[in-house]
Amino acid sequence: MYPKELEKHLLKVQKPGRYTGGELNSIVKDKSKVDIRYAFCFPDTYEIGMSHLGMKILYSLVNARDDAWCERVFAPWNDMEEVMRENDILLYGLESGDAIRDFDILGFTMQYELSYTNVLNMLDLAGLPVRAKDRTALTPIVVAGGTCVCNAEPMAEFFDITLLGDGEEVTNELIDLLKEYKAKGASKQDFLEAAAQIKGVYVPSLYDVEYNEDNTVRAITPKCGAPEKVEKRNVADLDSMFSPTEFVVPFLEVVHDRTTVEIFRGCIRGCRFCQAGFLNRPLRRKSPEVVEEQCRAICNSTGYDEISLCSLSTSDYKGLETLITNMLPWTIDEKINIALPSLRADNFPKELMERLNAVRRSGLTFAPEAGTQRLRDVINKNITEEEVLSTAAQAFAGGWTAVKLYFMIGLPTETQEDICGIANLAQAVVDEFYKNPDKPKGKGVNVSISVASLVPKPFTPFQWEPQDKPDVLIDKQNYLISCVKTRKVTVSRHVPWTSFLEGVFARGDRRLADVIETAWKKGCKFDGWAECLKPETWEESFAENGIDPYFYTARRREYDEILPWDHMDYGVTKKFLVNENKKAHKGETTACCREKCAGCGANKLNGGVCDEIGKTVV
Amino acid sequence: MKSVRLWYKKDGLAIYTSHLDMNRCFTRAVRRAEIPLWYTEGFNPHPYMTFLMPLPLGQVGMREPIDIRIEGDISFKEIRQKLNAVMPEGLEIVDVSKPECKPNEIAAAEYEIIAGFADAGEAEGFAAGAKSIIDSGVLNAEKRSKKGVKNVNLCEMIRSFEIEAAETNIHIKTVLAAGNTVNLNAELLLSALLSQFAAETESLTIVRTKLLKEDLSIFE
Numbered sequence: 001m002y003p004k005e006l007e008k009h010l011l012k013v014q015k016p017g018r019y020t021g022g023e024l025n026s027i028v029k030d031k032s033k034v035d036i037r038y039a040f041c042f043p044d045t046y047e048i049g050m051s052h053l054g055m056k057i058l059y060s061l062v063n064a065r066d067d068a069w070c071e072r073v074f075a076p077w078n079d080m081e082e083v084m085r086e087n088d089i090l091l092y093g094l095e096s097g098d099a100i101r102d103f104d105i106l107g108f109t110m111q112y113e114l115s116y117t118n119v120l121n122m123l124d125l126a127g128l129p130v131r132a133k134d135r136t137a138l139t140p141i142v143v144a145g146g147t148c149v150c151n152a153e154p155m156a157e158f159f160d161i162t163l164l165g166d167g168e169e170v171t172n173e174l175i176d177l178l179k180e181y182k183a184k185g186a187s188k189q190d191f192l193e194a195a196a197q198i199k200g201v202y203v204p205s206l207y208d209v210e211y212n213e214d215n216t217v218r219a220i221t222p223k224c225g226a227p228e229k230v231e232k233r234n235v236a237d238l239d240s241m242f243s244p245t246e247f248v249v250p251f252l253e254v255v256h257d258r259t260t261v262e263i264f265r266g267c268i269r270g271c272r273f274c275q276a277g278f279l280n281r282p283l284r285r286k287s288p289e290v291v292e293e294q295c296r297a298i299c300n301s302t303g304y305d306e307i308s309l310c311s312l313s314t315s316d317y318k319g320l321e322t323l324i325t326n327m328l329p330w331t332i333d334e335k336i337n338i339a340l341p342s343l344r345a346d347n348f349p350k351e352l353m354e355r356l357n358a359v360r361r362s363g364l365t366f367a368p369e370a371g372t373q374r375l376r377d378v379i380n381k382n383i384t385e386e387e388v389l390s391t392a393a394q395a396f397a398g399g400w401t402a403v404k405l406y407f408m409i410g411l412p413t414e415t416q417e418d419i420c421g422i423a424n425l426a427q428a429v430v431d432e433f434y435k436n437p438d439k440p441k442g443k444g445v446n447v448s449i450s451v452a453s454l455v456p457k458p459f460t461p462f463q464w465e466p467q468d469k470p471d472v473l474i475d476k477q478n479y480l481i482s483c484v485k486t487r488k489v490t491v492s493r494h495v496p497w498t499s500f501l502e503g504v505f506a507r508g509d510r511r512l513a514d515v516i517e518t519a520w521k522k523g524c525k526f527d528g529w530a531e532c533l534k535p536e537t538w539e540e541s542f543a544e545n546g547i548d549p550y551f552y553t554a555r556r557r558e559y560d561e562i563l564p565w566d567h568m569d570y571g572v573t574k575k576f577l578v579n580e581n582k583k584a585h586k587g588e589t590t591a592c593c594r595e596k597c598a599g600c601g602a603n604k605l606n607g608g609v610c611d612e613i614g615k616t617v618v
Numbered sequence: 619m620k621s622v623r624l625w626y627k628k629d630g631l632a633i634y635t636s637h638l639d640m641n642r643c644f645t646r647a648v649r650r651a652e653i654p655l656w657y658t659e660g661f662n663p664h665p666y667m668t669f670l671m672p673l674p675l676g677q678v679g680m681r682e683p684i685d686i687r688i689e690g691d692i693s694f695k696e697i698r699q700k701l702n703a704v705m706p707e708g709l710e711i712v713d714v715s716k717p718e719c720k721p722n723e724i725a726a727a728e729y730e731i732i733a734g735f736a737d738a739g740e741a742e743g744f745a746a747g748a749k750s751i752i753d754s755g756v757l758n759a760e761k762r763s764k765k766g767v768k769n770v771n772l773c774e775m776i777r778s779f780e781i782e783a784a785e786t787n788i789h790i791k792t793v794l795a796a797g798n799t800v801n802l803n804a805e806l807l808l809s810a811l812l813s814q815f816a817a818e819t820e821s822l823t824i825v826r827t828k829l830l831k832e833d834l835s836i837f838e
């Protein structure tokens with residue numbers, strides 16, 4: 001429910017359904033009967049936030065408690081922000097319409113570095129100071145979780161707490177603690193010091209960071225008893241882990257609006273650019289029976305007619321065939337499609353694929369990521385040209401006419417030959433189509449290639465690598481386009497400036513806080529939206545604060561440099577990452593976890609056990 | 619397979635749901651209620667569901683029809699109960715019936731409009747002014763249609779119109795052309811009237827109360 005004052009303005013904004021609440025399965029409680037009010041804040045639009053699985057999990061998890069009420073908050077689009085500012089309407093929870101300023105916890109989920117300015121804007125719209133030190137009361141405590149907090153240093157001045165790793169257990173522990181400290185009227189400082197003792201909780205203000213003359217980090221020193229290293233949380237058993245049975249069903253069309261159930265966390269592949277693959281190790285698997293039961297429950301409570309089985313690499317799930325075979329009878333009966341995102345077409349049984357309607361509809365995608373075998377070895381993407389071509393050939397024989405290929409440019413050791421290799425691989429797929437004797441008559445083939453730019457991320461073997469500057473990336477993109485000789489291949493590319501800014505924050509440090517605040521004050525927000533990104537304003541903001549952004553992106557870091565995120569522990573050891581980086585430069589691959597444990601170290605988070613190998617490794 | 623006409627009421631938060639989004643919303647509700655829907659044959663089967671008259675964003679509907687096709691034996695009462703048990707806030711099935719009239723028999727709709735003004739004087743002035751404009755039979759406005767924007771005389775699409783002021787509010791009860799061929803959105807009428815006096819409302823509620831046939835008898 002929205003605040004009453006908003007009523008007469010709602011029809012003036014685009015998609016008012018973003019701001020009204022009241023969707024099916026949204027949860028309204030009696031506020032006088034709860035101790036903790038939790039605002040789950042997503043720093044992007046309703047449509048994107050409502051597609052996010054993590055939000056659905058935490059929303060249900062907090063609301064399963066009688067003593068807490070979790071509401072949803074999204075970043076209002078510019079038109080709504082204007083209405084709110086003009087009419088002094090504070091940012092509110094969608095369920096109650098109450099200002100979140102009066103809540104106990106504001107929990108942001110940080111999936112993308114380019115939503116940092118939106119966090120500041122949302123705090124400001126809530127009527128709160130953006131800097132943690134200026135929010136002196138115990139509540140609201142501003143918390144953040146999600147991928148980006150593996151290096152939350154650029155946002156360290158704004159968040160009170162970040163939560164590392166899986167949120168399912170630590171969220172409840174934090175709520176319990178705050179409830180206790182609120183009841184005894186404790187100070188914010190006392191609460192933060194106590195919170196820092198919970199595993200997975202990072203309190204940035206309890207760490208002093210000193211810098212060297214050359215702007216690299218000299219030392220990170222904990223104080224007030226905060227741990228030297230903050231270890232991420234790891235839920236050991238996904239079967240018994242909390243998982244929602246209901247999703248809020250939006251009225252509006254959102255990006256992903258379907259039943260989504262995770263089948264495993266972590267990844268066995270070890271692609272060297274992939275942050276998610278390393279942050280979520282070790283591999284933990286949900287059993288097929290539990291997955292199926294959860295899918296059924298959500299379909300029943302929502303009426304969804306599509307199920308997405310999600311993970312970082314769906315076809316690596318042991319038991320996928322069993323799962324699909326068990327699910328097909330009832331899903332066919334109830335006209336439910338099964339979608340398998342992140343499917344590696346190379347190792348998925350053809351017969352099963354044919355039975356999956358949804359796969360057919362969404363078309364065939366491959367992610368070779370690099371154009372030559374040499375470069376694929378560098379990034380440890382073990383997919384060969386033959387695999388791509390033979391699967392494409394099979395698909396063409398089955399009547400497909402469109403293939404989508406995902407690539408990256410700006411990879412370490414990349415040469416012109418590698419870039420041209422992208423065009424060549426696409427061309428080879430086109431040729432494969434025309435080799436097929438049974439190709440559909442009168443139909444052409446369409447191979448679309450999507451080219452992203454590498455953003456080296458913390459906790460990957462590429463965390464020491466320089467990132468190509470935007471002008472270099474533009475040259476590379478243009479070169480690639482010049483290598484494409486046929487109209488059957490279409491190229492879509494990313495905005496290099498976006499990757500650049502993402503890179504600055506991904507490997508940034510605390511000195512970026514002033515830049516972020518300056519840029520936000522000058523009107524930057526929704527930086528991930530091409531139509532909202534303001535490169536000149538950002539450039540001004542860097543300059544005004546005397547910060548050279550290329551210091552964070554363009555420089556090769558030494559292995560022994562203290563990295564701003566070195567006090568975070570995600571399980572995977574630095575020694576392993578260094579070794580992987582060296583192997584990358586030698587073009588050596590590392591076998592996937594299923595073939596051989598590479599000794600990444602993440603299994604220590606799981607009592608020495610990794611689901612993938614089923615036993616303790618040393 | 620048989621056709622069933624659902625009649626729903628849309629108010630509260632649900633009025634901010636667009637016509638396009640309503641379709642998805644009802645398909646899901648029918649699935650949750652486990653109503654045995656009839657699906658089209660073919661590669662990509664989908665249920666048959668038709669909204670007879672789009673209700674514009676922001677308007678309340680008291681009795682709006684949707685035709686669906688079902689399979690198997692299920693009573694109208696049971697359909698209604700099952701659906702109401704799973705409907706989101708603001709949407710309610712008020713009746714389930716056999717489709718008596720053909721969809722293209724819809725020719726008009728009755729609306730009740732309440733608009734609030736800054737003060738009673740303004741409300742009274744607007745009521746009097748609006749009445750004389752409608753009585754004059756000429757109110758030109760730009761109307762958007764599939765063929766583009768056209769200047770039309772809205773009065774030709776008004777079947778009846780009553781307006782009165784009560785303190786700061788005005789109440790309108792009007793019957794407007796509705797349907798596939800000629801259709802007048804109540805909001806367009808009101809904004810055309812407001813622009814004649816450069817007036818602005820403080821609050822506005824538009825309620826579509828019933829759908830009517832050409833002879834102004836009720837569309838069943």
Ligand code: SF4
Pocket residue numbers: 268281282283593594596597598599600601602603610612613617
């Ligand atoms: S411990 Fe071994 S098997 Fe497990 S994720 Fe790390 S490298 Fe892979």
